Amino acid sequence: MPVDFSGTWNLVSNDNFEGYMVALGIDFATRKIAKMLKPQKVIKQDGDSFYIHTTSTFRDYLLEFKVGEEFEEDNKGLDNRKCKSLVTWQNDKLVCVQTGEKKNRGWTHWLEGDDLHLELRCENQVCKQVFKRA
Numbered sequence: 001m002p003v004d005f006s007g008t009w010n011l012v013s014n015d016n017f018e019g020y021m022v023a024l025g026i027d028f029a030t031r032k033i034a035k036m037l038k039p040q041k042v043i044k045q046d047g048d049s050f051y052i053h054t055t056s057t058f059r060d061y062l063l064e065f066k067v068g069e070e071f072e073e074d075n076k077g078l079d080n081r082k083c084k085s086l087v088t089w090q091n092d093k094l095v096c097v098q099t100g101e102k103k104n105r106g107w108t109h110w111l112e113g114d115d116l117h118l119e120l121r122c123e124n125q126v127c128k129q130v131f132k133r134a
């Protein structure tokens, strides 16, 4: 059985989100609000087609893609930088490379027990998030 990330997931831990936001150039006032948030992710997966809606009381972000097909990402409401994104499978991990102005930008999702894990990377910063099923 292939991995299925589908579900509604609530953030339970968020290590070095501050460092990740600084690397993205997010201003102090926005970071102060953002680090208080407990975002929820709604993921709908149909084979290699993904819908990932990250929501919070402050901003929300919708990403839709197919694994293996490069797309333009606008990061609207986040750092607003455009990049070219490509998501691939590395075994059971979903790996996104976001090519653009920022070096080493991307993320990786995987399941561990009942938890959804997310590593967010930008330049030399790594943010580690864990989500539990709502």
Ligand code: YOG
Residues within 6 Å of the ligand: 021, 024, 026, 030, 031, 034, 037, 039, 041, 052, 054, 055, 056, 058, 059, 060, 061, 062, 063, 077, 078, 079, 107, 118, 120
């Ligand atoms: O997830 O790319 O699941 O898109 C990263 C926030 C905070 C806004 C959130 C809103 C980066 C202010 C998306 C938080 C910080 C701070 C809730 C992570 C930028 C701005 C939206 C992400 C992938 C993988 C799918």
